Amino acid sequence: MKHDTAAKKRLKNNVDRYGALFCLPFVATFLVFSLYPVLRTFQMSFLSYKGFGKETFIGLDNYTRALQDPLFGDAFLNTLKMWGLNIVLQLGLALLLTILFNDMKYRMKGLSLFRALFYLPNLIAATSVAFLFKTLLDWQYGTINQLLMKLHLVGAPIDFLNQPGTAQAVVGIVGAWMWFGNSFIMLMAGVQGINHDYFEAATIDGAGRWTIFARITLPLLRPIMLYVTITSLIGGLQLFDIPYLISGTKGTPGRSLFTAVFYLFDMAFNKNQMGYAAALAFVLFFIIAIFSALAFKLMNGKEDEV
Amino acid sequence: MNTAKLHTNIVKALLYLFLIALAVLCFIPFLLMIVNATRGGSEIMKGFSLIPGTALAENWTKVMSNLDLPRGFLNSLFLAVCNTLLVSYFSALTAYALAFYSFKGNKLLFTVMLVFMMVPAQLSILGFYNLCTSLGLINSYLPLILPSIASPATVFFLRQYILSVLPKSILEAPRIDGASELLIFHKIVLPIMAPGIATMAIGGFVGSWNSYLVPMLLINKPEKFPLPVMVASLSAVRDITTNLGAVYLVIAVSVVPIMIAFCFFSRYIISGISAGSVKE
Numbered sequence: 001m002k003h004d005t006a007a008k009k010r011l012k013n014n015v016d017r018y019g020a021l022f023c024l025p026f027v028a029t030f031l032v033f034s035l036y037p038v039l040r041t042f043q044m045s046f047l048s049y050k051g052f053g054k055e056t057f058i059g060l061d062n063y064t065r066a067l068q069d070p071l072f073g074d075a076f077l078n079t080l081k082m083w084g085l086n087i088v089l090q091l092g093l094a095l096l097l098t099i100l101f102n103d104m105k106y107r108m109k110g111l112s113l114f115r116a117l118f119y120l121p122n123l124i125a126a127t128s129v130a131f132l133f134k135t136l137l138d139w140q141y142g143t144i145n146q147l148l149m150k151l152h153l154v155g156a157p158i159d160f161l162n163q164p165g166t167a168q169a170v171v172g173i174v175g176a177w178m179w180f181g182n183s184f185i186m187l188m189a190g191v192q193g194i195n196h197d198y199f200e201a202a203t204i205d206g207a208g209r210w211t212i213f214a215r216i217t218l219p220l221l222r223p224i225m226l227y228v229t230i231t232s233l234i235g236g237l238q239l240f241d242i243p244y245l246i247s248g249t250k251g252t253p254g255r256s257l258f259t260a261v262f263y264l265f266d267m268a269f270n271k272n273q274m275g276y277a278a279a280l281a282f283v284l285f286f287i288i289a290i291f292s293a294l295a296f297k298l299m300n301g302k303e304d305e306v
Numbered sequence: 307m308n309t310a311k312l313h314t315n316i317v318k319a320l321l322y323l324f325l326i327a328l329a330v331l332c333f334i335p336f337l338l339m340i341v342n343a344t345r346g347g348s349e350i351m352k353g354f355s356l357i358p359g360t361a362l363a364e365n366w367t368k369v370m371s372n373l374d375l376p377r378g379f380l381n382s383l384f385l386a387v388c389n390t391l392l393v394s395y396f397s398a399l400t401a402y403a404l405a406f407y408s409f410k411g412n413k414l415l416f417t418v419m420l421v422f423m424m425v426p427a428q429l430s431i432l433g434f435y436n437l438c439t440s441l442g443l444i445n446s447y448l449p450l451i452l453p454s455i456a457s458p459a460t461v462f463f464l465r466q467y468i469l470s471v472l473p474k475s476i477l478e479a480p481r482i483d484g485a486s487e488l489l490i491f492h493k494i495v496l497p498i499m500a501p502g503i504a505t506m507a508i509g510g511f512v513g514s515w516n517s518y519l520v521p522m523l524l525i526n527k528p529e530k531f532p533l534p535v536m537v538a539s540l541s542a543v544r545d546i547t548t549n550l551g552a553v554y555l556v557i558a559v560s561v562v563p564i565m566i567a568f569c570f571f572s573r574y575i576i577s578g579i580s581a582g583s584v585k586e
Binding site for chain 2: 015016017018019020021022023025026027029030032033034035036037038039040041042044051052093097100105106108110112114115116117118119120121123124125126127128131132133135136140141143146147150177181182185186234238240241245248249261264268269274277278281282284285288
């Protein structure tokens with residue numbers, strides 16, 4: 001008996017070594033292609049470095065420069081504006097659809113079909129989305145202007161992509177168009193995760209549809225809405241490809257489509273200021289972390305009041 | 307009573323109308339893209355139409371004389387297949403090891419993975435680019451493929467998945483029979499994990515097919531361009547940009563395969579999204 005457990009233990013130890021072995025490819029790749037690049041970026045943020053050639057240690061100079069750089073500030077504000085419009089539309093629409101498909105009075109059908117259709121824009125490469133809308137929104141020959149003119153909604157074609165306000169709005173709306181289906185799927189999964197007994201108990205107690213929604217569904221959905229907002233924030237503050245491509249890699253009209261990450265890449269790869277760009281990356285990371293913490297506090301704080 | 311019911315039905319019809327309008331809004335840009343890909347440049351400039359034109363062949367010749375689109379397609383396909391295979395196999399292997407073996411460093415590795423799931427891409431991209439230039443990997447596909455071996459988010463998902471589908475007792479019998487650990491993984495664990503792996507594999511394929519930033523930075527030989535980089539280089543190709551039909555055709559070629567795949571796999575894709583959000 002005693003001998004048996006000892007043998008088993010030895011076998012188990014032998015077996016467990018395989019676990020470490022199986023993780024080896026992951027760990028090796030992770031160290032080279034994930035961990036090292038982050039550490040190297042961090043190190044570069046303290047250097048005066050063009051991306052090639054000489055590296056000079058300059059302490060915190062890149063960081064003090066980043067905090068005083070008005071162009072970076074503008075780029076960050078642009079990012080916030082576009083993301084702000086995006087998340088309001090995206091989450092609002094997703095929430096509206098979630099209410100609709102969970103309504104006990106109307107019992108809407110076709111969830112899986114609609115869900116798939118709403119998700120479709122999210123699957124398409126950002127490059128293709130950007131070029132598609134750039135072409136569709138063209139001032140002279142764009143299909144959308146032709147359509148608006150034909151329906152007599154506008155008298156003259158709108159030059160969407162050449163006015164800062166409309167150009168930023170386009171990026172925000174395209175973002176919402178790409179992502180609302182994704183948020184909708186997550187919110188629906190959240191509703192399905194709510195214990196059905198709650199709804200039944202509330203119905204028996206005579207609560208109306210809206211009361212149930214406001215008092216049960218919405219509060220219990222808060223963690224998922226928080227998750228959607230924070231992931232969207234992390235993604236949204238890194239907004240790059242759509243504005244980059246829709247503005248033909250220039251950030252025009254008048255720098256309005258220059259986002260924070262766009263600015264960072266411009267520094268790194270066009271202006272050869274790799275060290276400064278690395279510092280910008282870390283500044284942006286801290287801002288994202290602070291915003292995420294704030295969003296977390298704000299939405300969790302509300303929960304306590306209920 | 308009857309008017310109340312009528313009222314309900316009217317509201318319901320309006321709600322469906324809203325849903326259909328929204329679905330059309332999601333779909334119509336793609337429809338316009340496909341229709342316009344078959345119309346001539348001057349036709350598109352003249353006005354909007356939902357009826358396919360006759361200029362598809364002409365547009366194709368125009369595209370082909372300027373861009374090696376089939377080459378871009380094959381490049382994208384090659385990268386996507388490699389990435390999908392690597393991310394599926396190695397994530398499953400790592401997830402299995404993390405879930406079922408208690409070796410030294412297991413907890414640490416899992417924690418580091420969780421932390422890295424939250425690190426935004428722009429923190430590593432400059433260092434990654436720098437690493438690739440100093441290793442002479444510009445224009446090589448290796449940095450576009452190898453990193454798939456270490457995908458923390460996929461490992462995390464598969465670890466949760468395997469814990470819920472694979473009872474530990476299944477592994478005892480083959481072990482006593484003397485089967486090697488790798489054989490057990492290949493013959494028993496992988497088949498049981500297949501549905502979870504499929505979800506992640508499709509996501510991996512789409513992600514690789516659509517990936518733009520890293521290939522744009524690392525690849526500068528046109529014959530090595532994957533489709534998204536080729537699409538993005540469109541504005542520099544004068545001959546094509548003068549013919550909008552050809553522009554739409556290029557975009558359509560990059561988009562349609564994903565749309566077809568989606569028709570078949572939408573269930574897997576959608577379960578993959580919600581799986582990431584509902585964590586215990």
